[in-house]
Amino acid sequence: MKAKNTKVLLIYTGGTIGMMQDAKTGELKPFNFNALKHQIPELNKFNTELHSISFEKPIDSSNMHPKTWVRIAEIISKNYIKYDGFVILHGSDTMSFTASALSFMLENLSKPVILTGSQLPIGIIRTDGKENLITAIEIASAKRNNKPIINEVCIYFEYKLYRGNRTFKYNSQHFDAFKSPNFQCLAEAGVEIVYNEHAFLKRQNKALKIHTVLDNDVAVLRLFPGISKKITSAIINTKGIKAVVLQTFGAGNATTDTWFIDLLKLAIKKGIFIVNQTQCVEGRVVQGLYETSTQLKKIGVISAKDLTFEATITKLMFLLGKKLNSKQLKTEFQKNICGELTE
Ligand code: ASP
Secondary structure, three states, X not given: OEOOOEEEEEEEEEOHHHEEEOOOOXXXXXXXXXXXXXXXXXXXXXXXXXXXXXXXXXXXXXXXXXXXXXXXXXXXXXXXXXXXXXXXXXXXXXXXXXXXXXXHHEEOOOOOEEEEOOOOOOOOOOOOHHHHHHHHHHHHHEEEOOEEOOOOEEEEEOXXXXXXXXXXXXXXXXXXXXXXXXXXXXXXXXXXXXXXXXXXXXXXXXXXEXXXXXXXXXXXXXXXXXXXXXXXXXXXXXXXXXXXXXXXXXXXXXXXXXXHHHHHHHHHHOOOEEEEEEOOOOOOOOOOOOHHHHHHHHHOOEEOOOOOHHHHHHHHHHHHOOOOOHHHHXXXXXXXXXXXXXX
């Protein structure tokens, strides 16, 4: 399946995979890419030409920022023609945010962009990093009929390839750290890599277009029984915010207290875009299913359907960056742009 003469670019951003223990403090800190390569001699055995670009200062992914996503998107765009696929080495903590953001930023992607990392540093004997990196490279170089098999932004972790914008990190200790609750995985690696081709995004035959303007004026209001008016009002009335992710219960339900509905109504009137995203990790928001979400629908809260939290936040940043009017924003948010939601 793997064609000869493939070229893959590794983009090393940091994360546990490339960390070492500080001798004095015992803390895990990122180290440079050459030291990482040295730990995996198998990389020299690939039938694929591997090149790498490393952040001069590798980071723990908790320090990721939309600016870093732009930097990664620009590296991909600059090298797009030269390479058959891209592997991004990234910390697992915010990997799903980066994967979701890139899926919106890289329009018409027709090559694989695979994010991977590990739970244990590469220098540790029981590391999961070697398998993750080796198989991610294998997938990034895989072709059929001279075309890349994968043409989307994915996460490869612990024998599974996921659509990136459907994932979230659910476990901080297991090697199996990611879940894609509302969408099947794109491939499973056993003795062979078995691809679920019917689940792939439709291939685009257009030139890659990157979007680099992201707007982070987004707030999150996570509901809990007893949430106060004071807190709700402080979040919703934060100066300058353009959108609020309302994290609701179950199928998109919230308190029907008048003060709560009135605060939301006023915010919507002022032009703040409010979306309803469930705290449940599986399933979807159906506004109007229960009495406790009917009001939300009536006042103009928009359903995030089965979007993950990560995809909701990054989709908002991406759409707000386009400076759409409120009608366009509503339409675009509810659209399936790159496989992130089920209509
Ligand atoms: N804190 C690390 C990071 O996200 C964890 C990891 O890589 O798994 O960079």
